[in-house]
Amino acid sequence: MAKATFEVPELSQYPEVPALVSETMAHSAPFVSRTEFQEPLGFPGELVEDWQAKALDKMGELLGKYRGLRVYLDSCVKCGSCTDKCHYYLGTKDPKNMPVGRQDLMRKVYRRYFTLAGRFFPKLVGAADFTKEVLDEWYSYYHQCSQCRRCSVFCPYGIDTAEISMAAREIMDSIGVGQKYCNEIISKVYKIGNNLGLPGPALMDTLEGLEEDVYDETGVRVRYPIDQVGAEILLVTPSADFFAEPHVDGLIGYGKVLHEAGVSWTLSSHASEAANFGMFIGSYENMRRVAQRIREAAIQLKVKRIVFGECGHAWRVAYSFLNTLAGPWDFLDPRYPVPQHICEFTYDLIQKGKLTFDKGENDDKVLTYHDSCNVARASRMGDTPGGQFEIPRAIIKAVCNHYYDMDEETIRDRTFCCGGGGGLLTDDLMELRVKGAKPRVEALNNVMQEKGVTHMAAICAICKSQFTKVLPYYGMEMDQIVSLHQLVSNAIVLTPGPEDEEADEEPDDKDDEAEGDED
Numbered sequence: 259m260a261k262a263t264f265e266v267p268e269l270s271q272y273p274e275v276p277a278l279v280s281e282t283m284a285h286s287a288p289f290v291s292r293t294e295f296q297e298p299l300g301f302p303g304e305l306v307e308d309w310q311a312k313a314l315d316k317m318g319e320l321l322g323k324y325r326g327l328r329v330y331l332d333s334c335v336k337c338g339s340c341t342d343k344c345h346y347y348l349g350t351k352d353p354k355n356m357p358v359g360r361q362d363l364m365r366k367v368y369r370r371y372f373t374l375a376g377r378f379f380p381k382l383v384g385a386a387d388f389t390k391e392v393l394d395e396w397y398s399y400y401h402q403c404s405q406c407r408r409c410s411v412f413c414p415y416g417i418d419t420a421e422i423s424m425a426a427r428e429i430m431d432s433i434g435v436g437q438k439y440c441n442e443i444i445s446k447v448y449k450i451g452n453n454l455g456l457p458g459p460a461l462m463d464t465l466e467g468l469e470e471d472v473y474d475e476t477g478v479r480v481r482y483p484i485d486q487v488g489a490e491i492l493l494v495t496p497s498a499d500f501f502a503e504p505h506v507d508g509l510i511g512y513g514k515v516l517h518e519a520g521v522s523w524t525l526s527s528h529a530s531e532a533a534n535f536g537m538f539i540g541s542y543e544n545m546r547r548v549a550q551r552i553r554e555a556a557i558q559l560k561v562k563r564i565v566f567g568e569c570g571h572a573w574r575v576a577y578s579f580l581n582t583l584a585g586p587w588d589f590l591d592p593r594y595p596v597p598q599h600i601c602e603f604t605y606d607l608i609q610k611g612k613l614t615f616d617k618g619e620n621d622d623k624v625l626t627y628h629d630s631c632n633v634a635r636a637s638r639m640g641d642t643p644g645g646q647f648e649i650p651r652a653i654i655k656a657v658c659n660h661y662y663d664m665d666e667e668t669i670r671d672r673t674f675c676c677g678g679g680g681g682l683l684t685d686d687l688m689e690l691r692v693k694g695a696k697p698r699v700e701a702l703n704n705v706m707q708e709k710g711v712t713h714m715a716a717i718c719a720i721c722k723s724q725f726t727k728v729l730p731y732y733g734m735e736m737d738q739i740v741s742l743h744q745l746v747s748n749a750i751v752l753t754p755g756p757e758d759e760e761a762d763e764e765p766d767d768k769d770d771e772a773e774g775d776e777d
């Protein structure tokens with residue numbers, strides 16, 4: 259079991275709403291971004307002198323620009339429906355981690371400066387001055403929201419706390435108070451092309467290594483091409499897929515599926531990142547700059563289609579906003595959706611009977627599936643409502659013999675966030691991540707006890723990284739989290755290409771020659 263410097267919550271068999279313990283997470287705040295990571299994103303390097311006036315200006319601008327923000331701040335009736343729905347509240351007991359508590363941190367400032375009642379009778383309407391203490395509180399608790407949108411499913415008014423968190427982060431960035439983890443990563447995308455700062459030659463080495471590994475294991479030459487001009491498909495995938503476990507096993511799986519599909523495809527060193535952290539910091543401009551790289555790569559490589567790999571928030575940005583951020587995509591083949599998810603691609607081939615599987619290859623596992631929050635509540639897949647829930651499950655069932663869902667209250671649109679989404683996947687927030695993972699780990703533990711589940715599949719790079727890190731805190735193994743396409747990779751029966759057949763013939767020819775020599 260991983261050692262913790264904080265109390266790891268105990269898992270229970272039934273969901274429990276914890277008694278409130280005020281300010282238990284008031285100490286939690288991520289490292290503040292430095293000037294070198296602020297300025298490339300267009301933000302001041304440090305807290306500006308007249309920060310309060312500038313922050314209120316920015317808030318006014320956002321209230322005018324995003325009508326939903328004003329509606330959310332105006333319409334809460336304090337019904338309490340959302341109070342026990344946030345995984346961070348359930349794991350930390352801190353009332354400011356109740357969605358309504360989190361919203362109120364902004365609502366009290368909004369009321370003070372943007373409503374008549376708040377200007378004249380602040381105490382009567384819960385309005386408060388925007389002091390440095392309030393700003394510090396914002397920094398702490400708006401970095402305890404993974405923008406997962408679970409609370410909005412249960413709010414009768416549909417109030418989306420994720421939108422309020424994004425606005426708060428945008429306001430803080432505009433006065434020089436950014437978060438190091440997110441802003442450093444976006445800087446790396448601008449400078450090098452991906453979140454991990456992997457340069458083109460390192461990517462090429464990795465992909466060559468993968469080709470050799472797959473050939474050694476299967477005897478089939480599966481290609482993992484990069485920067486191939488004229489390929490039909492551009493695959494955009496999270497950079498974690500290039501090297502980390504279990505992500506890379508997913509990438510191996512995509513390559514095998516694309517091999518069986520018989521289409522030409524390529525990765526891009528220019529757009530070697532599907533993730534778009536611009537969304538986490540609420541910055542449209544940065545989200546747009548990151549997304550533009552995909553357009554540039556698609557044009558440069560003259561591709562006809564774009565397919566996204568397994569990444570939850572990347573799929574949200576791609577599915578919901580890619581057209582406005584980087585479109586129009588009129589130069590792509592109109593017969594295919596722009597963009598397409600790798601799960602849609604694989605599922606389509608399964609439907610058409612074009613893939614052959616040996617499900618027994620996954621018989622050492624009993625599977626369950628974690629719906630990643632951004633896929634579940636902020637996007638869709640396929641042509642039917644709920645495709646984002648059914649398509650991944652249908653793929654798993656096509657490649658595995660043993661599958662069980664977790665408790666209905668914790669999956670599909672009610673799924674719990676992994677605890678590391680929304681730009682919180684950083685070691686300086688480990689306590690929050692472990693505690694926030696509790697509801698999901700609890701549901702996993704229950705299905706392990708009741709059904710003998712051994713592994714949980716996911717289609718999000720952040721979920722996979724988060725579970726790899728936090729499962730050991732709960733006495734589980736880090737490799738219990740797997741990529742969905744890792745399961746596909748295990749079971750898929752590969753068809754040898756012409757070059758494999760030639761290679762097969764070579765040893766026989768040599769044998770013949772050798773026999774001839776002996777004669």
Ligand code: SF4
Nearest residue numbers: 344403404406407409
């Ligand atoms: S969006 Fe998710 S993390 Fe944020 S308050 Fe709502 S439930 Fe909690």
Ligand code: SF4
Nearest residue numbers: 334335337338340413
């Ligand atoms: S469920 Fe909606 S209306 Fe009710 S307290 Fe929560 S945010 Fe307010």
